[in-house]
Amino acid sequence: MEPNRDTELKVQYGASSGPWAGRLVVALLLGGLLLLTYQVVQDFLVPxxxxxxxxxxxxxxxxxxxRMVSRPGLASFLMTLLLAVLIIVPVLLVIASLQQEARDLFQWIEDTLSGEADRLPTWLLSLPLVGRPIADLAEQVAQNPKIVDEWLTTQAPNIAGGAAEAAGAVGRNAMKFGMALLAVFFxxxxxxxxxxQFRQGLQILLGRQSDVYWIAAAEMTRAVVYGLVLTAIAQGAMAGLGYWIVGMEAPVLIGVLTALAALVPFGAPVVWGTVVLYLLFDAQLWAGLGLLAWGALGVSSVDNVVRPLVISVSAHIPFLLVLFGVLGGLSAFGLVGLFLGPVVLSVLLAVWRRWLGRRGTPREGPETSTEGAASNQ
Structure with a gap:
């Protein structure tokens, strides 16, 4: 009888070489496919x-x-449209406010340099080191207004380059926002x-403990959202109180605008900082300095301390871990790091607790076995 062909192969190449070689080939192919996939979608990972x-x-x-709309496609489209409106409208309000304040600032500068304004604010001229040079510059410009035109001519290339770069950044962000909305629809x-399918894949890779990590990531994401909304409301309320104290018109409206801007990291300081500049250039020195102190010490403390505290309480995660996750995530990944940083650390904490639980099981085993044996006797 001739020996079996499979037996000859096992003797010639070894019984285990075939399976390991096949697994290695599959692993290499899968790794190459993942690498190519990353290169294709890397520009769209953030959206x-x-x-x-x-x-x-x-x-x-x-x-x-x-449940209200029977057609899933139509319901998804309406939901995506609503989400786009909720995001775009606050952004447009902030941009409109900044444009108006910028126009007022430029108009004040133009009136001052052309001599139409009575004089520079006293607080500006009394500033140490820079007050006197500002006064001399204003006097030179008043005597020879062409100095401003000459300066603008020399700086025109830099201004044009900065404007082009800003326009390009706006275009790129608009495209990413459109891609994000398209992905949200699907x-x-x-x-x-x-x-x-994603959870099934995680269970295949990690086993049943994948549900623990999934729940940790979901709870942290929800907690970050709660922290984001609550701290934005708190910042708007505190800023509105400051606007009312310094005598700003429509403090409630500006406070709501501050709350909307606070949904974006460092957005609230842009609003109350603009109000501070307005007060200073309007010769309201003490009101401007008071609002500056209130914004820096009061309003900003909500963003830096209260937000991580709310997230920590909501997700049952140590405060220091959340603080590092928020700040480190913003530094490493930008705006999306506000979510990604805490989520990564929360999953790491879940893995750590799971590992400690497994390590603790063998130590309890002998005691449990002894107790069981005693009970059987």
Whole structure:
């Protein structure tokens, strides 16, 4: 009888070489495929992350809308449109406010340099080191207004380059925002299927403990959203109180604008900082300095301390870990790091606790066995 062909191969190459070689080939192919996939989508990773975050946060509202609208595609489109409006309108309000304040500032500078204004504010001239040079410069410009034109001519290339760079950044961000909205639409429509497949894949890779990590990431994302909204409301209320104390017109409206801007990291200082500049250039020195101190010490403390504290309480995560996650995430990943940083550290904490739980099980084993044996006797 001739020996079996499989037996000859096992003798010639070894019984285990075939399976290991096959696994190595599959691993290399899978690694190459993942690398190519990353190179394809790397420019869209941030919009995709934002899409998943926004879809997760607004998913309950999407479910309600789908119960009201029978067509899933139409419900997803309406939900995406509503989300776009909720994001775009506050941004446009902030931009409009900044444009108006910039026009007022430039008009004041133009009137001052042309001699139409009575004089420079006293507080500006009394500043140490810079007050006297500012007064001399204003006097030179008043005597020879062409100095400003000559300076603008020499700085025109730099100004044009900066404007072009800013326009390019706006265009890139607008494109990323459009890609995020497009991804949100498909997540709204097919999110249940995608999430089921994703969780199934995690269970295949990590086993049952993947549910623990998934829950940790979901709870942290929800906590970050709660912290973001609550701290924005608190910042708007505190800033509105400051506007009312210094006598600003429409303090409630400006406070609401500050709250909307506070949804973006460092957005609130842009609003109350603009008001501070307005007060200073309007010769209201003490009001401007008071609002500056209130904004820096009071309003900003809400963003830097209260937000991590709210997230820590909501997600049952140590405060210091959340603080490092928020600040480190912003530094490493930009705006999306506000969510990504705490989520990464919360999953790491879940892995650590899971590992400690497993390490503790063997130490309890002998005691449990002894107790069981005693009970059987």
């Amino acid at each position: 995709l992350l934002w899409a998943f975050i926004l879809a997760y946060v607004t998913w309950p509202l999407n479910c309600r809308l789908r 997540i709204y429509r097919d999110g249940e299927v995608v999430m089921a």
